[in-house]
Structures are given as C-alpha cells and as structure tokens.
Amino acid sequence: MPTPGKYDLLIYLHFNGPITFNDLENILRGNILFEDLNTQILYRHLRELIDSDFVLKIPLSAARGYEYSLNLENDSLINHISFLLWCRKEGLDYNKILTPSTEALILNILKSDNISHENLLQTSNISTKTLRKHVRNLIDSRFIHIIRQKPMVFEFLVNDVTLWYLTMKGLPVPNMECKCKDSISNMDANRDISGSREIMDKLIKLHIYSSTVTEGNTASNEDVERIINDLPTNLTPKEIIEIKNTKDALDLIIEVYKDTDLNIDLIKNTHQILMRGLIKEAGMFFASPTKRIVGSKLKLPSTNKMIEYLMKSLVSFYDLNKNHIHPLILGSIFHFLFVSIHPFKDGNGRAARLIHSFILLKSGFPIFAFNPERKYEYFNYLEKGRESDISDFVRFIIDEHRKILPGKQ
Incomplete structure (x- = not known):
C-alpha cells in the first residue's frame, strides 16, 4: 500500500495533529510502507475527510497555509476513531474490514439471524474466490463464525470489536433478544418490584454485598447490614470504606436516575464517590x-485520550440502542463494554455494576446484583465475550440477577 488510506490518516492525525500537509506527508514518508506515497492521492483522502466533517482545515496566520486536525466535536468521528484504535490495539486490519465489498457483506449478514455461503454469493455479485477471501477476513476479525459446514452457514458475532463497529455505523445491536428470549421472559416479571421501600433497601444491601465481595472484600451480608447502620465489625478499614462508598454511590444513582440521562459526568461522579x-x-x-x-x-487502552474516545463512544452506544434493544440486554452489554475499556485505575467492575443498575432503574428493573460465589463464571463469560460472542455473558447476567432477587430461587 504505497499511499495510506483515509482511515490511516485519521490515526496519524490522532497522534500528530494539528499538522500542516507538508509535515504530515514527511511523517508518512518516514514509514517504510509509505515512502513512495502519491501526494495527489494523499490530498484526495484528506479532502474526503474534510468533506465528511471529520477533519478541520485551519488557516495559519500571515497566509502561511493551513493546519489539519481532527474535528473532535463530531460524535461520528469519535466513534470512527474508537473503532480504528480498538482494531489497532487488537492487531486487526481495519482497512480490510472497511472496504466497500466487505462492508456490503456485513450488511447482508446482519439482515438475518444467519446466512448461507450460497445466499451471500447470490447477493454480493462477487466471485467465489473473492467471497472466500472476504469471509476468511471476517472470521479472523471476529465478525462472523461458521455455525454449519454443509451447507456452509454464517452467524454474525456480537463482541467488543463488532459492537464498536456497529456504533461507528449507527446500527443497533442485532438478534440478541432472540438469543436471550427465555432469560428476558423470566426476568420481566420482576419489573417494578423495587417500588416499595422495604424491597429497595434489600436490593441496596444485595448490590453492596455482591459487588464488593466480587472484588475481594470479605464482608458477609450481616457485615454490610452493620456498616450501613454504623455498627462495629471485624472488617479491615479499607473494606469498611469500600462498603460505605458503594452505598453512597448507589444512593446517588437512585437519587438521579429518573431525571438524568447517562453521561460522562455521571460516570465520573459515581466513580469519585x-x-x-x-x-x-x-x-x-x-x-x-x-x-x-x-x-x-x-x-487495555494505553492512553487517556483513547479512553476518552471510547467512553464517549460507549455513551453513543447507549443512546443509539436505548430505544431499540431490551433494557436487560442494554445494561448487560454496557457493563461488558465498560469493563473491557477499564477506564479507571481501580473500581472498574464496581462502577460498571453501578451504571448497569442506573440503566435498569430507568426502565423499572431492580438494582443489579448477582451471587459473588459465581464470580469466576462471571469473569470467564466476560473473557468469552471478547474472544467470540457475548450472548452467554448476557444470559448469565440476566439469569443470575433474577436468582438473587428477594424471594427468588
């Protein structure tokens, strides 16, 4: 590839902008892959990014030309950068995924729960050899997997990579409600159970116990009860602070969820408490x-700037999907993406479960909790969601939440 593509330019501008065209060209030529780049093609790609409102062309003083920088006020750009940086972190070639023919295949696959090789061949207008190459690329990039060999049938995978792709494209998460139908049906009966003060108090204590013990706190349910009521326990000072802080953070969530929509400030304020x-x-x-x-x-993301992009894209994911997928699925996927970003130094799992609870409360579902004795399964399902598909994680989260609710078995 003698000249970088427009998505490569976004990455270079992320690391080097604002920058003049000549300086950008010189930096690119310093990469052995681009030392023979075509200046006209480079400028054409830059022009496309300007026309898309992804890049700003800023006049320099004294008629000295222009600087180019990313338009960080553009949410679509943020979502594109998040996907590109995530692919880069994962060692995936985003240029192969973002070719017009590959993206057309992805859209075809998204139209149904699964699709055969024969159907793809008929609808894609490309040769068998070319289709085979694109399919192999999508399998290697964790976009699809083969669910049957003869005849060959593919299924779209929902995982960290594809979730960032869907958010970038403004597409809601597909097909999850069918995969989680029984789990959702069983949990739907618990909508609005937290209406009474008595049940809400039980749910608060369940959440505090569940979330802190999952992260290594040695508290019992009785310890949580005693600390909430300012009674002595044998826990360490750090464990006591963890429990009190979780109670205070949960109180914030309960106080604001009715009148506040999800945003970065809420996430940071919750973590601060x-x-x-x-x-x-x-x-x-x-x-x-x-x-x-x-x-x-x-x-994990290696820079604060990357975390900022990803967290903005996570809020975009929420806004895109909150009216399209069931809140039980939405909360579980948000939880998954949050801990995959791991935006804070510590307390990421606890913060994820608090924001998960916020999402559930907004739709009338009880505060999130699960049995901390199942924490190793929880971590294993998270890992499986990153390696292939999050369906098992989502079902586990919904089922375990239901099982721990007051009066449930």
Missing part, C-alpha cells in the same frame, strides 16, 4: 502501559 479515600485518581480516567486485568488476555 465509589473510590474516595481509596485511590487519589478517584473520578479520573487513568491509562498506563502496565495496566492489566488479572487473568485476562485483554490489552
């Missing part, structure tokens, strides 16, 4: 090259 006195970076996004999730293969 959750982690006050525990880390100095409470309420602040935090990236580090050494940041890891214990036991996970996931590579």
